[in-house]
Amino acid sequence: MPSPSLPLVSLIFSAFLSAASAHAASETLPATWTEPKSGMEFVLVKGACYPMGDTFGDGEHNEVPVHEVCLDDYYLGKYEVTQGQWQKIMGDNPAEYARGDDYPVESVMLTEVDAFIHRLNRGSGENFRLPSEAEWEFACRGGGQAVKYGSAGKEIDQKNANISGGADDPWPETAPVGSFAPNALGLHDMSGNVWEWVSDIYAADAYTKHARHNPRFDEPGPSRLVRGGAWSHDGQFARCSKRHMHCRPSVRYDIIGFRLVRDVPKFSRPGR
Numbered sequence: 001m002p003s004p005s006l007p008l009v010s011l012i013f014s015a016f017l018s019a020a021s022a023h024a025a026s027e028t029l030p031a032t033w034t035e036p037k038s039g040m041e042f043v044l045v046k047g048a049c050y051p052m053g054d055t056f057g058d059g060e061h062n063e064v065p066v067h068e069v070c071l072d073d074y075y076l077g078k079y080e081v082t083q084g085q086w087q088k089i090m091g092d093n094p095a096e097y098a099r100g101d102d103y104p105v106e107s108v109m110l111t112e113v114d115a116f117i118h119r120l121n122r123g124s125g126e127n128f129r130l131p132s133e134a135e136w137e138f139a140c141r142g143g144g145q146a147v148k149y150g151s152a153g154k155e156i157d158q159k160n161a162n163i164s165g166g167a168d169d170p171w172p173e174t175a176p177v178g179s180f181a182p183n184a185l186g187l188h189d190m191s192g193n194v195w196e197w198v199s200d201i202y203a204a205d206a207y208t209k210h211a212r213h214n215p216r217f218d219e220p221g222p223s224r225l226v227r228g229g230a231w232s233h234d235g236q237f238a239r240c241s242k243r244h245m246h247c248r249p250s251v252r253y254d255i256i257g258f259r260l261v262r263d264v265p266k267f268s269r270p271g272r
Contacts, residue, residue, distance in 0.1 A: 029044055029073065029264065030044065031043070031044050032044065032078070033075055033262065035120070035124065035126070035128075035262070036124075037088060037089070037120075037123060037124070038085040038088050038089055038120070039084075039085060039088070040077055040079075040081065040085055040260070041077070041078040041079065042075035042076060042077055042078060042260075042262050043075065043076055043077075043078050043185055043186050043187055044073065044074075044075055045071075045073065045074050045075065045076050045135070045138070045139050045143065045185060046073050046143070047070070047071035047072040047073045047074065048070070048071065048138075048143065048144055049068055049069065049070040049071075049144075050068070050069065050071075050138055050141070050143075050144025051066050051067070051068055051144075052066065052067055052068070052069045052133075052134055052137055052138075052207070052210075052241075053065060053066035053067060053207060053241055054066065054241045055146060055241070056148055056239075056241075059239065059241050059242065060242075060243070061204065062204040062205075062206075062207075062243050062245070063207075063241045063242070063243060064207065065207055065208065067207055067210060068212065069134045069138075069210060069211075069212060069213075069214075069215050070212055070213050070214070071134060071135060071138055071213075071214055072214060072264070073264050074131075074135060074261050074262070074263060074264060075261065075262040075263075075264065076131060076135070076139050076185075076187060076259065076260075076261055076262075077187075077259035077260050077261075078182075078186065078187055078188060079104075079177035079178055079188050079189065079259065080104040080105075080177050080188075080189055080193060080194060080196065080257045080258065080259050081104065081105050081116075081257060081258055081259055081260065082101060082102055082103060082104060082105060082177055083095050083098060083100065083101055083102075083103050083104070083105045084100075084101025084102065085101075085105070086105040086108075086116065087101075089116055089119050089120060090112075090115070090116055090119070093105070094107050094108055094112070094252070095107055095254075096254035097173045097174050097254065099174075100176065102176040102177055102178070103174050103175070103176055103177070104174055104177055104189075104193055104194045104257040105257055105258075106174065106194050106253070106254050106255065106256055106257045107252040107253065107254050107256075108252065108256075108257070108258070109249065109250055109251065109252055110197060110224060110249035110250075111249070111250070113130070113197060113258055117129060117130075117260065120260075126262055126263070126265070127262070127263040128260045128261065128262050128263075129199065129260065129261050129263070130197055130198055130199040130258060130260065130261065131198055131199065131259070131260075131261045132198060132199050132200055132214070132215065132216040133198050133199075133200045133206075133215075133216070133217070133225060133227065133243070134210070134214070134215050134216070135261060136196070136198050136227050136228075137227070137240055137241060139185060139187055139190065140183070140187075140190040140191070140227070140228065140240035141240045142183045142184030142185050143184065143185055145184065147183075147184075147240065148239050148240060148241075149161070149191045149235070149238055149239060149240060150183050150187070150190025150191040150228065150238075150240050151180065151181070151183060151190065151191045151192065151238075152180070152181035152182065152183065155235075156191055156192070156235040156238055157235070158170065158171075160180050160181060161180055161189070161191045161192035161193075161229075161235070161238060162174070162175045162179065162180065162189070162192040162193040162230075162231045163191070163192045163229060163230075163231065163233065163234055163235050163237075163238055164231060164232055164233055164234050169231075171231055172231070173231055174193060174194060174231055175193055175231070177189060177193070180192070189228070190228055190240070191228055191229055191235075191238035191239075191240070192228070192229050192230065192231065192238050193228075193230065193231060193257075194228075194230050194231070194255055194256055194257035195226035195227065195228055195229065195230045195244060195247075195253070195255055195256040195257070196226055196227050196228050196256070196257060196258050196259055197224065197225075197226055197247075197256060197257075197258040198224075198225050198226065198227055199216060199218075200216055200217045200218065200224070200225050201217055201218055201219060201220070201221045201223070201224060201225075202221055202223040202224060202225050202243070202245040202247075203217060203219060203221055204245075222248070223245050223247055223248065224245075224247050224248075224249050225243055225244065225245055225247065226244045226247050226256050227242070227243070227244065228242075229242065230255040230256070231255070232255045233255075
């Protein structure tokens with residue numbers, strides 16, 4: 001068999017070096033990072049491939065088909081953005097339940113979230129954004145694991161998440177962030193407390209149109225998505241694969257907040 005041509009050998013070797021560099025870059029990134037002005041804490045989520053969607057078979061029609069997606073590394077907020085952090089950047093507090101700096105900010109329209117992100121990016125030189133559905137679900141599942149909830153433990157109840165629990169509910173509305181144990185990645189309140197805005201536009205059949213690599217559905221549509229459940233809903237709504245829709249971006253909801261992604265800085269990426 002003839003030897004491979006030099007250009008082919010060079011391409012194979014370059015691909016090997018790129019893969020090795022990507023792995024090395026991921027290994028050298030700090031596991032946590034804090035935004036200095038707001039104090040928001042971020043956790044490194046190392047990208048991988050995982051089966052996205054209702055892998056347990058008890059979800060809804062818009063959670064299928066289960067499909068493999070692959071994600072790059074990213075940083076995700078350790079907590080939902082708090083009222084204190086919002087005030088440091090925006091100078092006001094729009095929350096319906098304005099009970100302290102450590103409570104999640106809610107009642108924020110998407111245009112206001114966009115303004116918050118714009119100020120952060122302009123002042124820091126970083127790139128903050130809302131997570132995609134795929135990034136959010138991967139993180140909720142502790143790095144794409146076969147778990148149903150983004151809380152400590154295999155099942156969900158009022159001991160490990162702020163979900164609706166009737167008259168004896170210890171948290172009838174929002175709870176301070178970090179009141180419950182984190183999931184496997186060290187992220188708090190991925191299930192419960194407040195629903196969280198993600199960047200995708202809602203479509204029932206979005207999963208049939210996803211790209212395999214870093215998917216995000218952005219075809220035109222009137223509704224946006226929130227993930228993770230809230231104090232107002234029971235545990236079935238707090239499943240990692242649950243897609244809650246019919247959320248208009250121009251309306252304030254006292255059960256919806258958000259957390260942010262910080263993109264991996266360009267200087268940390270291979271070839272930079």
